[in-house]
Amino acid sequence: MKFFKKERKIIYNEPFLLISLPIAFFILIITFILRPFLLIRFGLIHSDRIGHFATNTELALCEKKFFKIKSLDLFYFPTEPCNKFFAKIVKQKVLVLPKIILRPFCLIVRKIKYLKIHIAGQPMSGDYDVNNLIDKYRNQLNITKTDISQGNKFMNKINPKNKPVVTLIIRDSKYLKNLVKNNSFNYHSHRNDNINKYKRVVSFLIQKGYFVIRMGNVAKDRLKIKNNNFLDYPFYKEKSDFLDIFIGFKCEICITNGTGYDAIPTIFRRKMINIDPIPIGYISTYSKRHFSNVTKHYSIKLNKYLSLSEIFKFSLDNKFEAKEFNEEKIKLVKSSSTEIEKIVDDALNYFNNIKYRNKFSKKFKKKYKENLLRYKKNNSFRYHGKLKSEFSKYWLKKYKYLLN
Numbered sequence: 001m002k003f004f005k006k007e008r009k010i011i012y013n014e015p016f017l018l019i020s021l022p023i024a025f026f027i028l029i030i031t032f033i034l035r036p037f038l039l040i041r042f043g044l045i046h047s048d049r050i051g052h053f054a055t056n057t058e059l060a061l062c063e064k065k066f067f068k069i070k071s072l073d074l075f076y077f078p079t080e081p082c083n084k085f086f087a088k089i090v091k092q093k094v095l096v097l098p099k100i101i102l103r104p105f106c107l108i109v110r111k112i113k114y115l116k117i118h119i120a121g122q123p124m125s126g127d128y129d130v131n132n133l134i135d136k137y138r139n140q141l142n143i144t145k146t147d148i149s150q151g152n153k154f155m156n157k158i159n160p161k162n163k164p165v166v167t168l169i170i171r172d173s174k175y176l177k178n179l180v181k182n183n184s185f186n187y188h189s190h191r192n193d194n195i196n197k198y199k200r201v202v203s204f205l206i207q208k209g210y211f212v213i214r215m216g217n218v219a220k221d222r223l224k225i226k227n228n229n230f231l232d233y234p235f236y237k238e239k240s241d242f243l244d245i246f247i248g249f250k251c252e253i254c255i256t257n258g259t260g261y262d263a264i265p266t267i268f269r270r271k272m273i274n275i276d277p278i279p280i281g282y283i284s285t286y287s288k289r290h291f292s293n294v295t296k297h298y299s300i301k302l303n304k305y306l307s308l309s310e311i312f313k314f315s316l317d318n319k320f321e322a323k324e325f326n327e328e329k330i331k332l333v334k335s336s337s338t339e340i341e342k343i344v345d346d347a348l349n350y351f352n353n354i355k356y357r358n359k360f361s362k363k364f365k366k367k368y369k370e371n372l373l374r375y376k377k378n379n380s381f382r383y384h385g386k387l388k389s390e391f392s393k394y395w396l397k398k399y400k401y402l403l404n
Helices: 002-013 017-034 050-066 084-093 099-111 113-118 145-158 174-179 186-191 195-207 241-250 260-267 308-313 322-327 337-351 359-374 393-398
Strands: 040-044 072-076 165-169 211-214 230-232 253-256 271-274 290-292 296-299 330-333
Touching: 017 099, 017 113, 040 099, 040 113, 050 084, 050 260, 072 099, 084 241, 099 113, 145 241, 165 195, 165 241, 165 260, 186 322, 195 211, 195 337, 241 260, 253 260, 253 337, 260 271, 271 337, 290 337, 296 308, 308 359, 322 330, 337 393, 359 393
Parallel strands: 040 072, 165 211, 165 253, 211 230, 253 271, 271 290
Antiparallel strands: 296 330
16 A cells, blocks of 8 residues: 555564564553543654754754643654764753664654654754744753863863854765765755855954854865964864864854754854855744845846846745756856855844844845745745844845845
């Protein structure tokens, strides 16, 4: 039967379920009887990729608080955690049991309509904060005082003057190629960028008194900057799972072009500068701590740059793969090194509230919301609550056609 095609494949790959599924059915009957007195829920935690590992887990915990759900939640890691220290943080907050115990329960409650209430750990819209909870609540996942003390020793070594830290995480092709060697990730190629374009903004931030750490587990190219206030972490010999997370916890600002790691500073409520976010309909708008520019879409067919309304009209707001833009003859134009510096300077003024009045952002957000609602068939409206983020005044003033 088609209905159980996925489940048959899972059982084929995990034969232990032939024994554990019947036992789980019996236990679920008891769980169902106990429900008026104690709600027991079962869920998996996306442990394979750091973005979903962090954001989905944090949002699930925030939503439980927001909706005042009283339950005993039991979780498992379906894969070996991509970051062992973050797994430790999660285990300090929720009850994680072995996969062999909880896997059958999750398969059953996900499939049977009347048991949906027993599903745990699934935020309403994945890793999108549609209820604006990041600003409403303090982070649910946290680092212990002991670990903070250990991390501060590292920071004192590389940053003895204790300058505020800015992290820079720029996506390139190497990480996913290393992670899954047998698969091609060319469909994500439009999200990659050249790290050397960010050399100018790093120098700018250093002059402003920041300590800059370029992040990444692996990276294609070095960022060749010789300065005591810069660390090219992917090539740092002492990098570790612990430092990956602690640096994201410790930073004041994170600059990103949209990759999984930026989830770490996000869940720790750090300020975020999003450069050339794509797709347009999925920009992180849920927090006042987020600042963005708007990716330029050049139509080869029309021989022009598209306005925001045209991007939505042609359903480009929800395109995730490079081939989709290629088929529509759309060229995504990245920001230049000078523009990146201007956007970051704009963001610093916003975060520091230096007379930052932005009529352009206000107009853009109004137009953005109108298009989200007008083109509901595109579905990107489902990934936004209140539009609280800020958009670059410099950028929108320079490219006024976006507001048409």
